[in-house]
Amino acid sequence: MVDEMSPVAFYVQLADLLAKQIEEGTLKPRQPLPSESTLQQEYGVSRGTVRAAIRLLRDRGMVVTFTGRGTFVAEKKP
Numbered sequence: 001m002v003d004e005m006s007p008v009a010f011y012v013q014l015a016d017l018l019a020k021q022i023e024e025g026t027l028k029p030r031q032p033l034p035s036e037s038t039l040q041q042e043y044g045v046s047r048g049t050v051r052a053a054i055r056l057l058r059d060r061g062m063v064v065t066f067t068g069r070g071t072f073v074a075e076k077k078p
Contacts, residue, residue, distance in 0.1 A: 001043065001044075002014060002017075002043050002044065002045055010045050010049045011045075011049045011050075011052035011053040011056060012053075012056065014039070014043055014045060014049060014050065014053035015052075015053040015054075015056040015057050015060075017043070018033070018053065018057060018062075019057060019060070019062055022057075022062055022063075022073055027073050028073060029073050029074065029075045029076055030072055030073060030075065031072065031073050032070045032071065032072050032073075033054065033063060033070070033071045033072065033073065035070075036050045036051065036054075039053075054071055058071075061074060062074055
């Protein structure tokens with residue numbers, strides 16, 4: 001869950017939570033991420049926060065986004 005009392009920005013906390021799920025294999029390569037609305041409800045954050053977290057994960061190379069298809073967990077780099 002996102003910690004409202006933490007000095008870390010919500011979107012960074014959310015990105016770290018999703019990154020942990022990817023690293024642990026809960027979210028597998030080529031699997032779609034949950035929808036923005038699902039993530040909003042699950043973590044109690046705004047749509048902007050979800051979008052910023054996904055952007056951060058994309059910058060880290062952990063997810064890829066395809067227009068009209070969604071965002072998917074990236075293949076692991078060798």
